Amino acid sequence: MxxxxxxxxxxxxxxxxxxxxxxxxxxxxQAGVMIPHYCYHSGLPVAGVCRMCLVEIxxxxxxxxxxxxxxxxxxxxxxxxxxxxxxxxxxxxxxxINHPLDCPICDQAGECExxxxxxxxxxxRTRYTPTYAKRFNPVExxxxxxxxxxxxxxxxxxCVRFMEHVAEEPILNVSERGDRAYxxxxxxxxxxxxxxxxxxxLCPVGSLLSKDFLHKARAWELDKTASVCTGCSxxxxxxxxxxxxxxxxxxxxxxxxVNQYFMCDHGRAxxxxxxxxxxxxxxxxxxxxxxxxxxxxHALARAGEILRGAGGRAVMLASARAxxxxxxxAKRLLAxxxxxxxxxxxxxxxxxxxxxxxxxxxxxxxAPNVAGATLLGYxxxxxxxxxxxxxxxxxxxxxxPLDGVTADRLRAxxxxxxxxxxxxxxxxxxxxxLPMASVAEEEGTFVNRDHRVQRxxxxxxxxxxxxxAWWVLGALLAEMELGGPFGSAxxxxxxxxxxxxxxxxxxxxxxxTRGVVLPAGRSAGVGA
Amino acid sequence: xxxxxxxHPNETVVLSQYFGDAEARRYDGWVKRGGYQALKQALAMExxxxxxxxxxxxxxxxxxxxxxxxxxxxxxxKEKRKPHYLCCNAxxxxxxxxxxxxxxxxxxxxxxxxxxxxxxAIQAEVTYIYIRGEFTEPIRVMEEALAEAYKKKVLGPNAxxxxxxxxxxVHRGAGAYICGExxxxxxxxxxxxxxxxxxxPFPAAQGVFGMPTTINNVETLTSVPHIINRxxxxxxxxxxxxxxxxxxxxxxxxxxxxxxxxxxxxxxxPLGELIHELAGGVPDGRTLKACIPGGSSVPILTREESxxxxxxxxxxxxxxxxxxxxxxxxxDDTADMVYQIMRLARFYAHESCAQCTQCREGTAWTVxxxxxxxxxxGELKDLDLLxxxxxxxxxxxxxxLSDSCAAPVVSGIKKFxxxxxxxxxxxxxxxxxxxxx
Numbered sequence: 001m002x003x004x005x006x007x008x009x010x011x012x013x014x015x016x017x018x019x020x021x022x023x024x025x026x027x028x029x030q031a032g033v034m035i036p037h038y039c040y041h042s043g044l045p046v047a048g049v050c051r052m053c054l055v056e057i058x059x060x061x062x063x064x065x066x067x068x069x070x071x072x073x074x075x076x077x078x079x080x081x082x083x084x085x086x087x088x089x090x091x092x093x094x095x096x097i098n099h100p101l102d103c104p105i106c107d108q109a110g111e112c113e114x115x116x117x118x119x120x121x122x123x124x125r126t127r128y129t130p131t132y133a134k135r136f137n138p139v140e141x142x143x144x145x146x147x148x149x150x151x152x153x154x155x156x157x158x159c160v161r162f163m164e165h166v167a168e169e170p171i172l173n174v175s176e177r178g179d180r181a182y183x184x185x186x187x188x189x190x191x192x193x194x195x196x197x198x199x200x201x202l203c204p205v206g207s208l209l210s211k212d213f214l215h216k217a218r219a220w221e222l223d224k225t226a227s228v229c230t231g232c233s234x235x236x237x238x239x240x241x242x243x244x245x246x247x248x249x250x251x252x253x254x255x256x257x258v259n260q261y262f263m264c265d266h267g268r269a270x271x272x273x274x275x276x277x278x279x280x281x282x283x284x285x286x287x288x289x290x291x292x293x294x295x296x297x298h299a300l301a302r303a304g305e306i307l308r309g310a311g312g313r314a315v316m317l318a319s320a321r322a323x324x325x326x327x328x329x330a331k332r333l334l335a336x337x338x339x340x341x342x343x344x345x346x347x348x349x350x351x352x353x354x355x356x357x358x359x360x361x362x363x364x365x366x367a368p369n370v371a372g373a374t375l376l377g378y379x380x381x382x383x384x385x386x387x388x389x390x391x392x393x394x395x396x397x398x399x400x401p402l403d404g405v406t407a408d409r410l411r412a413x414x415x416x417x418x419x420x421x422x423x424x425x426x427x428x429x430x431x432x433x434l435p436m437a438s439v440a441e442e443e444g445t446f447v448n449r450d451h452r453v454q455r456x457x458x459x460x461x462x463x464x465x466x467x468x469a470w471w472v473l474g475a476l477l478a479e480m481e482l483g484g485p486f487g488s489a490x491x492x493x494x495x496x497x498x499x500x501x502x503x504x505x506x507x508x509x510x511x512x513t514r515g516v517v518l519p520a521g522r523s524a525g526v527g528a
Numbered sequence: 529x530x531x532x533x534x535x536h537p538n539e540t541v542v543l544s545q546y547f548g549d550a551e552a553r554r555y556d557g558w559v560k561r562g563g564y565q566a567l568k569q570a571l572a573m574e575x576x577x578x579x580x581x582x583x584x585x586x587x588x589x590x591x592x593x594x595x596x597x598x599x600x601x602x603x604x605x606k607e608k609r610k611p612h613y614l615c616c617n618a619x620x621x622x623x624x625x626x627x628x629x630x631x632x633x634x635x636x637x638x639x640x641x642x643x644x645x646x647x648x649a650i651q652a653e654v655t656y657i658y659i660r661g662e663f664t665e666p667i668r669v670m671e672e673a674l675a676e677a678y679k680k681k682v683l684g685p686n687a688x689x690x691x692x693x694x695x696x697x698v699h700r701g702a703g704a705y706i707c708g709e710x711x712x713x714x715x716x717x718x719x720x721x722x723x724x725x726x727x728x729p730f731p732a733a734q735g736v737f738g739m740p741t742t743i744n745n746v747e748t749l750t751s752v753p754h755i756i757n758r759x760x761x762x763x764x765x766x767x768x769x770x771x772x773x774x775x776x777x778x779x780x781x782x783x784x785x786x787x788x789x790x791x792x793x794x795x796x797x798p799l800g801e802l803i804h805e806l807a808g809g810v811p812d813g814r815t816l817k818a819c820i821p822g823g824s825s826v827p828i829l830t831r832e833e834s835x836x837x838x839x840x841x842x843x844x845x846x847x848x849x850x851x852x853x854x855x856x857x858x859x860d861d862t863a864d865m866v867y868q869i870m871r872l873a874r875f876y877a878h879e880s881c882a883q884c885t886q887c888r889e890g891t892a893w894t895v896x897x898x899x900x901x902x903x904x905x906g907e908l909k910d911l912d913l914l915x916x917x918x919x920x921x922x923x924x925x926x927x928x929l930s931d932s933c934a935a936p937v938v939s940g941i942k943k944f945x946x947x948x949x950x951x952x953x954x955x956x957x958x959x960x961x962x963x964x965x
Binding site for chain 2: 046047048049050051052054062063065068087090091094095097098127128131132133154155173174176177178179180181
C-alpha cells in the first residue's frame with residue numbers, strides 16, 4: 001500500500017495526494033471539502049445521474065461530475081467557482097419542482113440532504129410557480145419495513161443499486177421515463193429481504209421511510225450515541241437514536257472493517273427491548289421469603305456476607321450480552337471458588353449474509369459478546385452449568401432470563417446472587433438481586449466474532465437505582481477487598497487489560513469508536 | 529434519388545440508386561447490381577488496410593456527430609484479447625429523419641455488406657443490427673435478407689469462402705428514442721433498461737457486454753462498400769465545399785415542401801437549393817420561414833441562414849447549427865414557431881430516460897412553460913427562464929438528449945422572439961395545449 005504512487009492535485013486550493021484511481025469526490029473529502037451529491041454513495045457503484053457533484057476542473061471545458069472523474073496529476077478542482085455553484089443551484093431547483101415540499105410532515109426533515117443542500121446553496125425562491133402542476137403518485141407499501149413516497153423521490157437510484165449490487169436481489173427498478181419516472185418494485189415481490197432496511201438509510205430524502213419509525217420523532221429531537229448492535233456476533237457498529245431517554249431507532253454507523261454502511265433488519269429491531277418497562281429498579285434482598293427493596297449499601301453488604309461465608313463450588317450463569325468488563329469482574333469475584341462459568345448463547349443454524357459485502361452477515365450466534373466470554377474462559381456448556389447448580393455453594397447469575405429454570409431449581413444451590421436488568425420468576429430464588437443497566441445505559445465493550453474489541457457508549461439514563469454492571473461488580477469486589485471500586489468503565493477495562501494477557505496494552509482511548517482486533521494468541525498491546 | 533419521387537438531376541445518386549427497385553432487395557438482384565464485390569475485396573485485404581481506406585476516404589459518421597468512421601474503427605484494440613463487437617445503429621428515431629428506413633427497405637444487402645466489411649476491419653465476431661421497433665417493414669426486409677445472406681454463405685462460419693466467421697443478428701428496439709444513443713443502445717442489446725452510460729469507459733474499450741465495440745450508423749456502414757469498390761479518392765472527391773466533409777449524404781426532407789422525401793446530395797450542396805429546387809420549395813403562395821437541417825436536435829435556421837447554408841459538417845456549424853442526421857424540417861410562413869418548438873420539446877420530455885436531473889425535470893418544465901405561453905398566460909420573464917433552463921440543460925448531463933431539447937428552444941427564442949412575445953402580449957390568439965408530455 002505504502003509503495004503505491006500517489007497522485008497530487010489541488011481541491012479548492014488545498015493540495016492532496018491520493019492513490020491513482022480515486023474519484024475527485026473522495027479526494028475532496030481529504031481536502032476537507034464535501035462536494036454536494038445525491039446519487040453517489042461510497043458503498044454503492046457509481047451512477048452519475050443526479051449531476052449534483054458538478055465541479056469545475058481547470059483546463060476542462062465542461063463541468064465534470066466529481067463522483068465519476070478520476071484524479072489526475074496536477075488537476076485543479078474548483079468546487080465553489082461561480083460556474084459550478086450555478087450548475088448545482090440549477091440541479092437543486094429542478095429537483096424541487098416536482099417535490100411536494102412537505103417537510104413539516106416528513107420523517108426525513110432535519111436529516112434530509114435535499115433540505116441541507118438547498119439551504120446551503122440553493123435558490124431562495126423557485127421559479128416553478130404554483131400554476132404548474134406537480135407530479136403525483138400515491139404512497140406505496142413496498143413490504144417489509146419500507147414505505148415509498150414517490151412524490152419526494154429524486155430518482156437517485158441508491159435503493160435500486162443497493163438491491164441489485166449489494167443485496168443482489170434486484171427487485172427494485174426505475175419505472176417509466178421522463179419526469180413520470182418512479183421507483184418500481186417487482187410485481188410479485190415484497191421488499192422483505194433481511195437487509196432491505198438499508199434502503200431507508202441510503203435514501204437521501206424522505207422517499208423511503210421506515211414504517212417502524214414513521215412519525216415517531218423529528219430528527220432534530222434525537223440524540224445519537226455510538227453503540228454496537230447486540231443482535232449477533234458480527235458486532236455491527238450502530239447509532240442509538242434516543243429521544244427523552246427512549247431509544248427510537250437503531251441505525252448503522254460506518255465502520256468499513258465490520259459492517260461498512262449497513263446493518264440487517266434483525267439488528268434494527270434490537271432497540272425495542274432497550275425500552276422495556278418491566279425493569280428492576282432497586283436492589284432486592286430476601287427477607288422472610290420475600291424480596292424487599294433496600295439501599296445499595298445494604299444489598300452490597302449482604303452479597304459480601306454471602307460470598308465471604310461460602311466456600312467450595314460456585315457456578316456462574318451469564319448472558320453473552322453482558323459486557324466484557326462485567327464478565328471479567330464477575331469471574332474475579334468468584335476467583336477463590338471452584339468455578340463453573342458458562343454463557344448461554346442462542347444459536348440458529350443459518351447465517352444471513354449481505355451478498356455484496358464480504359464477511360458481513362447476520363450470524364448464527366445471536367449474541368454480541370460470545371467471543372469475549374470465550375476469551376475470558378467461559379464455556380458454552382450452559383446446560384452442564386445448570387446441572388452443577390445442585391449443591392454449589394454460590395450461584396451468580398448475570399442478566400439471564402432463566403427460561404425453563406424454576407426458582408426451586410436454583411434453591412437447590414446454597415446461595416443465589418442475581419444481577420440483571422429484569423427480574424425473571426426464577427430469580428426470585430435469589431438472596432440478593434441487583435439491578436443493572438442495559439447496553440444503552442452504560443459504557444462497555446463487546447468482542448465480536450473476529451476478535452474485534454468494540455466500545456459502546458451510554459445513550460440514556462438507567463431506570464431507578466439500576467447501575468452499570470462494572471460499577472456493581474466493582475463495588476462488590478471492593479466489599480470483598482479483591483479490587484475496585486471503579487470510577488468509570490474505562491478504569492474497569494484498564495484492570496481487565498492489565499490482568500488478561502490477550503487484552504494487554506489496550507485502553508478505551510485506543511479502542512476509540514472503531515475498535516481494535518486482538519492479535520491471535522499474543523498481547524494486544526499496540527507496540528511502540 | 530428523391531424517393532418516392534424520380535431523382536432530381538442535381539442529386540448524386542449512390543446509396544439511393546436502387547430505392548424503389550424491388551429486385552435489389554433480393555440476393556440475386558443485389559449481386560447482379562454488383563453487390564458483395566466489395567466484401568470479397570475487403571476479405572482479401574488485411575483489416576488494417578480496410579481501415580486505412582475508410583480513413584483516407586474521409587467518411588464521417590452519418591448518425592449525427594460526424595466522427596470520422598475510419599478513426600473510430602482504429603480505436604479498437606489492435607491486439608485482440610477479448611471478443612469484439614460491431615453494432616449497427618438502425619434505431620432511427622430522430623424526428624424528421626427517415627433515411628435509414630429507406631436504406632433498409634430497399635438495399636438490405638447493401639447494409640449487410642457494409643456491416644460485414646466493418647466487422648472484418650475491426651475483427652468482430654458478431655454484428656448486432658439494432659433496428660427501431662416501430663420499423664416493422666425494414667425489420668422484416670432485413671431479416672429476410674440476413675437469412676438469404678446466411679443461405680448463400682455470405683455470412684456464417686466461412687463467410688464468402690474466406691475462412692472467416694461473420695455472424696450478424698437483427699435486434700429489435702422496443703420504442704425508446706434514447707436507445708439510439710450508442711451506450712443506451714448497448715444496454716438495450718444486453719437486455720437492460722436503455723439508459724446511456726457514463727463515459728469513460730468508451731465503447732471501444734468497454735461496449736456491449738463489456739467488450740470492445742464499434743457502433744456506426746446505417747448510412748455510414750452502407751457507404752463503405754461503395755468506398756471499397758470505387759476507391760477512397762473517388763469518395764474524397766465528392767465534396768462541394770469543405771474538403772473535410774466528403775461523400776454523399778441522404779437528406780430526409782419533410783414539412784412545408786411540395787415534394788417531401790429522401791434526397792441524396794454531395795457534401796457541401798446548398799441548403800437553399802435542396803429546399804427550393806429538389807424538394808420543390810414551399811407550397812405556392814407561401815414563403816420559407818425557417819428550417820431545421822439536421823433532425824430535431826439541432827438549432828433552427830432562419831430563411832436567410834438557410835439560403836446561405838452549405839450542407840456539410842462545417843457549413844452547418846458556420847450557420848450556428850449542425851448537420852446532424854440529415855432530417856430537414858421545413859417551415860413556411862404559416863408555421864407557428866412557438867407551437868412547433870413546444871411540440872419538439874414535448875417529444876424530448878417524453879423520451880428523457882430519467883437519469884439526469886436536468887433532463888428529467890428540465891425537459892418537462894420547458895414544455896410546461898411553452899404550453900403556458902401558448903395558452904396566452906405567459907410572461908416576458910418566462911423567456912429568460914426558458915433560456916436559463918436551457919443553459920442548465922446544456923453540457924451537464926450524461927448524454928445530449930437535454931442539449932437537444934434546449935437547442936431548438938434557444939435558437940427559436942433568439943430568432944423568433946416576436947412570435948413568443950405575440951402570445952405573451954395578447955396580439956396572437958391563445959392556443960391552449962392540454963396534452964402532457
